[in-house]
Amino acid sequence: MTQPSFLAPFRNPDFRALWSATLFTNLGALVQVTAAGWMMASLTNSPSMVSLVQSANTLPFMLLALVAGALADNFERRTVLIWSQSFVVAASAVLAVLAFMGLVTPWLLLGFTFLIAGGGVIFLPSWQASMGDILPREDLPSAVSLNSMSYNLMRGIGPAIGGAIVAWVGAAAAFALNALSCLPLIAVLLRWHPEVPKSDLPRETLGAALAAGLRYALLSPALVRVILRGGIFGFAAVSVLGLLPLIARDQLQGTAMTYGLLLGAFGFGAIGGVLLNRPLYARCRNETIVRISFLGFAAGMVVLALSSSLLLSCVALLAMGPFWVIALSLFTVAVQLSTPRWVVGRALSLFQTTAYGGMAAGAWLWGYLADRIGEGGSLCAAAALLLVGAVLGLWMRQSDFEEVDLAPVGGFVVPKLALDIRYRSGPFMILVEYDIAEADVPAFLALMRERRKIRLRDGAHNWALMRDAERPQRWFESYHVPTWSDYLRHNERRTRSDGRNFDALVALNRGGAEALRVHRLIERQTVPPGDDFPVRLMPDGRLLP
Template identity: 30%
Template sequence: MGSGTFRALGHRNFRLYAGGMTVSLAGTWMQQLAQSWLVYRLTHSEWMLGLTWFCANIPILLLSPITGLVADRYPRRRIVLYAQTAAMIQAVILAILTLTGHIQVWQVLSLAVVLGIASAFDIPGRQALFVHLVGKEDLVNAISLNSAVFNSARVIGPPIAGFVVAKLGEGTCFALNALSFLAVIFSLVAMDVVEPPPQGSSETPLERIAQGFRYAWGTKAIRVLLVTAGAASLAAAPASALAPVFAEEIFHRGAQGLGMLSGALGLGAILGTLSLAGRRGAKGLHWVILLSTLGMGGGFIAYSWSSSFPISLGIMTFLGTCIFRQNAANNTAIQTHVEDHFRGRVMGLYSMMVIGMLPVGSLLSGAMASAIGSRWTTTIGGFASLFAAAFVYFHRRTLQTWLDL
């Protein structure tokens, strides 16, 4: 359906999705920055920053095998709609507690868990929905544009959040995020999606979950891609979880500096993912994954020891290009050839690796930073990326065979 970088937008359903998600994700990024800043303002604890990320993402690690099965069993659009509605309710409660001055750290952590549960259902459902929005012909383009949408919101949301937090406080950011969910809820309701009925099965849910694990583990290329995704996510955790420490204590730029760092990362991500959007097939993506993971390693090490805020903004732009180019290429490599009746379960495992590893990495990052400092902790993340790149290089022929199918 057409050609070029933005051809997936030729599909009405994907246009609705992209428009609604851009608004909603901008609000989500605003909340994420404001939440980190709120926790750091209340506690001044690197450990608590790590614990906050842990609470927000641990449900994804624990529940994704189940929610992946749900995405294979029930209408995916409906799953995403319910999950987005639950996330909106969570944002409303967080806004009310903060604006009324009753917010406490334990409440932030509890609501982060609630959001994590909603995300555990949303991510595999949303990833498995793409093929029904654009068809297989434009699936590669849709995945790349989705990542660009995600990171366009990252460019818009955090700088606005930094300004709003500095002028109006965290509660206003939470309220704006709650309003932003209306855009994506409207877009999902307005879609006209035809989803094939799920395949009947006499197996129990546990047997079907185990079947998904066996399929993913038994397909060597998927196994390699999932391990790479998990390793890259762990490696990126220190820079994400400790960003408020770099913004406040190292660069002395406060909440607005934190927003600028996050925005720079998002700008790089847009550049990286749009460069993939013009591809029609998956051939050669193993080299994209390898070089991007290698770039992550060098970027994290450089960022961890930079003393210049402008240079660090440039490094973050480079890191955004590498991180999200690797992520989009990995996602595309899996989705292009995965069997559709396993798609939800495999994407559940993928979300475990990409998002679910963040709580582990964040908790480790907070503990390590308390012991050896934020700079050394981020450096270790850089070396972890280099090891992940070596792993991809070792399995390059397996990936090439899979991608050439």
């Protein structure tokens, strides 16, 4: 894949403003997480409870990410971003007040950590999907890397600042800083008015949107591999972040400042990973990059497990940081570049659900093991799992980035119907009739195998291919959609890459596109005419914008 300038996204003023504002948001979030982890360590001596702070910070990804993805694809992303950040401000402010009054208990701290992280979860798919609305496809890898740099620049100083604030002023001030840090981003979002194509179709219900996202992912093998490998990496690698407060306190006999320095070393190392992304993409295959990340992170974990020196521990974390960023950035870019815009929010949320859900479960498991075999033993067990993840690449190879044109074909002309069909009318069976010469049947069947995946992935049900026993040259492709709006949405989702399959089928059809016959058969009228929206068309038959 051609690699544009690493800084190319900064040529876009919207990206510049949003990226700059997220620096403050990321700083506040990292200060909050650091303060919560150390506050829990001061409230209880239980390693499990301390690790649960990391679980509370990542569990919302497993529980809310799918909903967040559906919101990102079905509502104006700018609105979702504003409301999610406003929620984080409110929750952080309340936690700051409670901490100032000395009313925070371990379980209350976990609850507010969950709520604040939940606001971030709702924010993330809309934020990541917005990159494709702002920037051209070729700039997306650089944008993902720059967003990672934004986070990791703050990871380098945020934990140290958080540790200093907790040590000198108290956790309440750290929580208040998190609330204030969201305000610049909200201000930029209020001024930002992106031009995003809007559909005249009614929104999908939440259940239908979630089902569509899951269906698309399950029928995309490359996406499944990304999600599974990301889950394994997150599950094992999170042991470092989950156990770091205990390593700082017990293994290194340190303070909140020690914990902040360790997190800072990890963050500065992650910045190196951001800078390495572009040359690695240019020189190595994606599977090679993934294996290096798994193995390199595992090696650093073993060193950290055996270290009793602050300097050596910082060096180990500094070395692990790049592998963390390289792996997660590659997975995120792979999801973005292999998913069309109509479902990208849900695809990203599925990846986040698996990766961060794995982190939530892993944080608890490695803390549980630390109770029994110590922090070092738990880290070594997690490192062994990363070795297994690297070996799995022999069977679950990470695909290279493909140059697939996922832009919508556009220009779908709504057929003129004799019946008074409304959006919720249905269900429909669609029957497409082909006339194929006997010599072209093998090529036709190969195209139809791909066609089946496209149809099902874009929302069709009960796809079938039939041949006329009396006239063997006649073939019928059939599929079902629940409503007329689902049929229109199905056709709007067709990408230019999908269009090449259709063009090839038309070329095989005797008589070309003019001879292709499409039958749209309504099985029954389920909605009275007055109980729905009329189909709004322009004079040329296309949907009104």
